[in-house]
Amino acid sequence: MSDVTFKNAVLVDTAFDRSTGRGWRGIVSAPSLPSWTGKAVLGLVIPFLVLALWSYAVRQEWLAEQILPDPRLVYETTLDLLITGQLPAELAVSLGRVASGLAVGGGLGLLFGLAFGLFRPLDIYVAPTVRAICLVPSLGWLPFFMLLFGIGEALKIILIAKTCFLPLMVGAYEGIRSRPRKYDDVARALELPWFARVRLVVWPSILPSILTGVRQALSRGWKVLILVEMISSAAGLGYLMMWGRKAFQLDVVFATMIVIGLVGWALDYGLTKFQHQTTGWSFKAAA
Amino acid sequence: MADSLTLSPPKKLDAGSVKIADVSKTFRVEGRTVHALDSVSLSIEAGEFISIVGPSGCGKSTLLRFLAGLDGPDSGRIIVDGEAIDRPSLRRGIVFQDHRLLPWFSVEKNIGLSLHSVSGSEVEKRERVQYLIDLVGLTGFEKALPHELSGGMSQRAAIARGLAPRPPLLLLDEPLGALDSLTRSHLQDELLAIWEREKCTVVMVTHDVEEAIYLSDRVVVMEPRPGRISQIFNIRNARPRYRDDPEFVTTRREITELLGSQKKKNH
Numbered sequence: 001m002s003d004v005t006f007k008n009a010v011l012v013d014t015a016f017d018r019s020t021g022r023g024w025r026g027i028v029s030a031p032s033l034p035s036w037t038g039k040a041v042l043g044l045v046i047p048f049l050v051l052a053l054w055s056y057a058v059r060q061e062w063l064a065e066q067i068l069p070d071p072r073l074v075y076e077t078t079l080d081l082l083i084t085g086q087l088p089a090e091l092a093v094s095l096g097r098v099a100s101g102l103a104v105g106g107g108l109g110l111l112f113g114l115a116f117g118l119f120r121p122l123d124i125y126v127a128p129t130v131r132a133i134c135l136v137p138s139l140g141w142l143p144f145f146m147l148l149f150g151i152g153e154a155l156k157i158i159l160i161a162k163t164c165f166l167p168l169m170v171g172a173y174e175g176i177r178s179r180p181r182k183y184d185d186v187a188r189a190l191e192l193p194w195f196a197r198v199r200l201v202v203w204p205s206i207l208p209s210i211l212t213g214v215r216q217a218l219s220r221g222w223k224v225l226i227l228v229e230m231i232s233s234a235a236g237l238g239y240l241m242m243w244g245r246k247a248f249q250l251d252v253v254f255a256t257m258i259v260i261g262l263v264g265w266a267l268d269y270g271l272t273k274f275q276h277q278t279t280g281w282s283f284k285a286a287a
Numbered sequence: 288m289a290d291s292l293t294l295s296p297p298k299k300l301d302a303g304s305v306k307i308a309d310v311s312k313t314f315r316v317e318g319r320t321v322h323a324l325d326s327v328s329l330s331i332e333a334g335e336f337i338s339i340v341g342p343s344g345c346g347k348s349t350l351l352r353f354l355a356g357l358d359g360p361d362s363g364r365i366i367v368d369g370e371a372i373d374r375p376s377l378r379r380g381i382v383f384q385d386h387r388l389l390p391w392f393s394v395e396k397n398i399g400l401s402l403h404s405v406s407g408s409e410v411e412k413r414e415r416v417q418y419l420i421d422l423v424g425l426t427g428f429e430k431a432l433p434h435e436l437s438g439g440m441s442q443r444a445a446i447a448r449g450l451a452p453r454p455p456l457l458l459l460d461e462p463l464g465a466l467d468s469l470t471r472s473h474l475q476d477e478l479l480a481i482w483e484r485e486k487c488t489v490v491m492v493t494h495d496v497e498e499a500i501y502l503s504d505r506v507v508v509m510e511p512r513p514g515r516i517s518q519i520f521n522i523r524n525a526r527p528r529y530r531d532d533p534e535f536v537t538t539r540r541e542i543t544e545l546l547g548s549q550k551k552k553n554h
Contacts, residue, residue, distance in 0.1 A: 182383075182385070182387055183387065183389060185357055185383070185387070186383075186387050186389070188357060188374075188375045189355060189357065189375045189377075189379075189380075189381050190377065190400055190401045190403065190404065191375065191376065191377050191404040192400075192403055192404060193404065196403055196404075200389075200392075200400065200403075201389065204389070204391040204392075205391070207391075279391070280432075281390045281391050281432050281433075281434060282390070282391075284432075284434045284435075
């Protein structure tokens with residue numbers, strides 16, 4: 001008797017959902033966005049226009065050849081740098097630096113943010129000082145850090161770490177402060193032990209905010225890295241760019257700029273994809 | 288198979304009786320003292336279906352949170368199966384108005400979460416979860432995330448989560464309040480069927496007088512300022528009930544008039 005009731009109810013309910021365009025089926029079968037290739041093509045429209053303008057400018061000799069190199073020359077230089085292995089080597093050095101800086105600074109930022117979010121006295125006594133220190137730009141710290149740590153590898157890692165610290169601290173802090181409390185009642189009613197509560201209820205709710213922090217940390221860290229490498233380094237993309245400038249080889253500078261931009265974009269794109277995969281619910285759920 | 292899963296201590300047949308004795312609670316709101324509950328007493332027998340109706344501010348949701356053990360009264364006692372309540376327990380399942388499914392977990396995982404602290408093998412638990420998914424009519428939506436479900440489907444999942452650990456007492460806080468009337472009346476029939484099958488005591492808070500009469504053995508009408516029980520109606524009609532039955536209509540008018548007179552008194 002009751003089984004019949006359920007089945008009828010389900011049929012009516014899902015039929016209703018479909019007619020209003022809501023629910024699981026509606027979302028799965030909604031192909032209104034352009035496909036992956038379509039989006040890629042659209043994203044390339046403006047770069048191609050810029051390239052066309054660039055070629056035209058060179059042909060018309062709007063700028064001196066030494067200032068604005070021919071795109072073909074930049075292309076050949078890039079290929080050259082790739083084949084000789086110099087570009088991959090410099091890229092690897094830069095990526096390694098940004099990874100260690102992010103790990104150290106981001107990790108510390110995460111810990112500080114969680115601590116400030118969880119313990120009110122820490123937030124009141126310590127957080128203002130930490131925030132103020134972070135708000136002095138990384139380059140502002142550079143002279144002091146150079147004297148303190150020299151111009152070796154440590155300097156670069158520390159500066160990137162310093163840059164990555166704030167976004168993760170803020171992300172973790174905001175995540176904790178703005179997390180929906182209503183799920184605490186659920187955790188209590190379901191008698192979840194402390195660790196399960198943190199792992200299954202609290203952590204997932206602050207993860208979106210932390211991942212946003214990671215993305216910001218990475219993109220800021222990437223930019224600071226290039227600057228630091230330009231000022232004091234014997235390797236890395238920033239160094240390559242600096243070397244190109246000093247040798248007045250603007251084709252190398254342009255090649256490096258393009259690589260920096262593309263890699264930076266790829267890193268952010270990859271992280272965004274990861275973010276959608278792990279915390280996709282947070283983009284859709286009405287909290 | 289999944290039917291054999293039991294909580295320790297095992298469920299007794301007469302489990303789920305409630306004794307609310309002289310429960311009072313005051314809140315401070317903007318410097319004023321509000322009597323949310325003023326010496327409320329009520330006895331509920333094991334296996335009963337009880338509805339609590341009343342205007343907002345009559346303390347019905349507060350009372351339900353006390354029954355769940357999420358909050359406690361200032362004075363008075365609440366005893367379930369001979370034990371005073373001092374904290375939440377899986378022996379008292381609660382379904383909130385806003386379903387409160389964790390948005391990062393699938394339907395399956397959300398329901399499974401309520402078996403996290405229950406003893407039993409993983410296989411048994413998985414079977415119990417699947418049984419409940421089938422029971423509330425969400426077969427095929429095991430992996431769906433809450434935001435992919437409609438309001439009615441979310442509330443079904445929330446009811447399944449409340450039922451999973453086989454609580455002798457099921458507390459429903461306006462579980463169908465946010466749904467459209469069509470989905471709502473379907474879920475009412477499902478609730479009845481579930482109650483008959485699981486043989487648990489149900490205490491449901493609702494705004495809807497008709498829903499209360501349609502489902503309950505007794506309807507408790509509460510009044511605000513101070514929050515207390517104003518009258519209890521016994522509904523003796525055999526189930527399934529018909530909303531146009533003369534007795535049903537009379538009871539509904541009596542309750543509606545009682546609620547209306549409260550409104551006049553308070554304004």
